[in-house]
Amino acid sequence: MATFQRHRLTPWILLAPQLAVIAVFFFWPAAQAIVQAFYIEDPFGLGHEFVWFENFARIFTSFEYLRALGVTALFSVSVAVGAMSLALLLAVQADRVIHGAHSYKTLLIWPYAVAPAVAGVLWMFMFDPNLGLLSAGLENLGIGWNHRVNGGQAMLLVILASIWKQMSYNFVFFLAGLQSIPKSLLEAAAIDGAGPWRRFWTVTFPLLSPTSFFLLVMNSVYVFFETFGTIDATTGGGPGGATRTLVYKVYEDGFEGYDLGSSAAQSVILLILVGLLTLLQFRYIERKVQY
Amino acid sequence: MATLRLDGLKKTYPNGFVALHGLDLEIADGELLVVVGPSGCGKSTLLRMLAGLEDITAGDLYIGEARVNPLEPADRDIAMVFQNYALYPHMSVAGNMEYALKNRGVPKEARRRKVEETASLIGLQDLLDRRPRQLSGGQRQRVAMGRAIVREPQVFLFDEPLSNLDAKLRVQMRLEIRRLQKRLGVTSVYVTHDQVEAMTLADRLIVMNEGRIEQLGSPMTLYDQPASTFVAGFIGSPAMNFLSAEASGRTLSLPCGNQLHAPVDAHGHVTLGIRPEHLVPVEESDDALAVQVELVEPLGADTLAYVQLDGQAEPLVVRFDGARRLEEGDRLWLAPDLERLHLFDPEQGQRLTTTEAITTP
Numbered sequence: 214m215a216t217f218q219r220h221r222l223t224p225w226i227l228l229a230p231q232l233a234v235i236a237v238f239f240f241w242p243a244a245q246a247i248v249q250a251f252y253i254e255d256p257f258g259l260g261h262e263f264v265w266f267e268n269f270a271r272i273f274t275s276f277e278y279l280r281a282l283g284v285t286a287l288f289s290v291s292v293a294v295g296a297m298s299l300a301l302l303l304a305v306q307a308d309r310v311i312h313g314a315h316s317y318k319t320l321l322i323w324p325y326a327v328a329p330a331v332a333g334v335l336w337m338f339m340f341d342p343n344l345g346l347l348s349a350g351l352e353n354l355g356i357g358w359n360h361r362v363n364g365g366q367a368m369l370l371v372i373l374a375s376i377w378k379q380m381s382y383n384f385v386f387f388l389a390g391l392q393s394i395p396k397s398l399l400e401a402a403a404i405d406g407a408g409p410w411r412r413f414w415t416v417t418f419p420l421l422s423p424t425s426f427f428l429l430v431m432n433s434v435y436v437f438f439e440t441f442g443t444i445d446a447t448t449g450g451g452p453g454g455a456t457r458t459l460v461y462k463v464y465e466d467g468f469e470g471y472d473l474g475s476s477a478a479q480s481v482i483l484l485i486l487v488g489l490l491t492l493l494q495f496r497y498i499e500r501k502v503q504y
Numbered sequence: 505m506a507t508l509r510l511d512g513l514k515k516t517y518p519n520g521f522v523a524l525h526g527l528d529l530e531i532a533d534g535e536l537l538v539v540v541g542p543s544g545c546g547k548s549t550l551l552r553m554l555a556g557l558e559d560i561t562a563g564d565l566y567i568g569e570a571r572v573n574p575l576e577p578a579d580r581d582i583a584m585v586f587q588n589y590a591l592y593p594h595m596s597v598a599g600n601m602e603y604a605l606k607n608r609g610v611p612k613e614a615r616r617r618k619v620e621e622t623a624s625l626i627g628l629q630d631l632l633d634r635r636p637r638q639l640s641g642g643q644r645q646r647v648a649m650g651r652a653i654v655r656e657p658q659v660f661l662f663d664e665p666l667s668n669l670d671a672k673l674r675v676q677m678r679l680e681i682r683r684l685q686k687r688l689g690v691t692s693v694y695v696t697h698d699q700v701e702a703m704t705l706a707d708r709l710i711v712m713n714e715g716r717i718e719q720l721g722s723p724m725t726l727y728d729q730p731a732s733t734f735v736a737g738f739i740g741s742p743a744m745n746f747l748s749a750e751a752s753g754r755t756l757s758l759p760c761g762n763q764l765h766a767p768v769d770a771h772g773h774v775t776l777g778i779r780p781e782h783l784v785p786v787e788e789s790d791d792a793l794a795v796q797v798e799l800v801e802p803l804g805a806d807t808l809a810y811v812q813l814d815g816q817a818e819p820l821v822v823r824f825d826g827a828r829r830l831e832e833g834d835r836l837w838l839a840p841d842l843e844r845l846h847l848f849d850p851e852q853g854q855r856l857t858t859t860e861a862i863t864t865p
Binding site: 395397398400401402403404405406407408411415416419420 | 555556557576577578582583584586587588590592593594603604607608651655
């Protein structure tokens, strides 16, 4: 114990590099954002004025912001639910495969290695109204596709691209989770008279709950923040703001509209929102998790 | 309750490996049949085929009158106790026990009654709300038993159920399993690699080797008249001693110069089997085997001694009374119990005809 206390400084020195990175890339910008949220600044940075909560007041009375909130809700629920359930489905199938399992798994993991912007561009090209293979195919089926005009289609496209991108991540975790369930448990359940469907819902699924919960948290963070690149490359928030999520609006207002105060205030709100959501998940959903 | 009949049951894996070479077997109603053998002998595959967890490549399997080859595990009316217990970790003890009843649509009230009944039968009544991870190894074992019993199946299958328990608990659970099985009268197949477990539990015993039945019989038959050197070496602890000898009619000549009276007529090279407990210390004489003690293992009730006999590569194991004091390097004279000698074919390992073994003087 005595030796332990004498080295009070050592842990801090060992932690220092990590802390420095967090300080520079998280705490400092976050603090800057909070400070800026209380100022109104001109686009060229020539002057700023302390305005208390005016930025926040404007945000909450802005129709555009409330619309972005709605768009985000639809987008995030669709992507999180879609990416998790599809990944689970694929993981269950891959878990049953015996021959060539390795190549299946590799193929399914690949999309995760693709950068979000590249993924966005990929989907944009496939569905490009003039050049896209898939949009041409849809055209032949009698479905007119133009996500540059049709807001619903644009939303569908960014949801698809985001799901595709995140599925691999979820897949890896679900597969690992599935493979850690002892085979004998499922055999015991089979002898106990449970069919494959019932076995899945009464044995496999509950035993996957720690994995599912972890992925729910990770996917929430993903949909709120990391989908920015995909949206930017695919639709750029358009048409007419149909795919403008909260994080995209932060970017637009700040870096295209040069309204730094409002943008900072929005990012503070987003931070609080996601923080609250995660807190809720830990409080109410984690209770149902079987560790 | 039901009989179990195996008709040329065979298992070939996709890679061509034959795990079971056509087994014929009938297990009587209420019988406890133990299958024992070294790992890889096919005993677990056999059990999994009975359970329906492995496909049957050829042959027929009957439970009662019904041929069950095409039936799913759930429809065979069997219950299995797994080596690692395979308890559902997210369900309570009661949940584990009633899971099968729930799947079969038994109403809630009847389920509860059945679970409580079974729990009191095996002493689990105070643990029904616990999760498996809150239980000790022995209690988990009991829950696994309870889960099997609660369904009142036609057949119990046990897959090395005691191998994860410590030695003391293993003896206790062994007794308990035996008692329960007799009381419930359910036909059972019990797989183990532990020959003591096999001897103590079995009504009848199968020794398996490389996917074949080496011998089938009561535990004492296998002990007294092992059909091969494999069975002789597997049943009984410590294992039987094997000596090479030359036979000429009823006379056996050992390399050390001694001659013994053989139980059966034989000629040429033979393998002589003597159990450690059938070598008796005697006064010095020309007829006795002169040996030197190499190593002593005092076990309390017994003392095992590894002794060197001239002309034998391996030391012989001899079981002495625990009261006897022995030192390494002691010289002793041993007389084998002539009525309990076993002769085997030195190449194939089969027992040489035993019919008149004990009767002739």
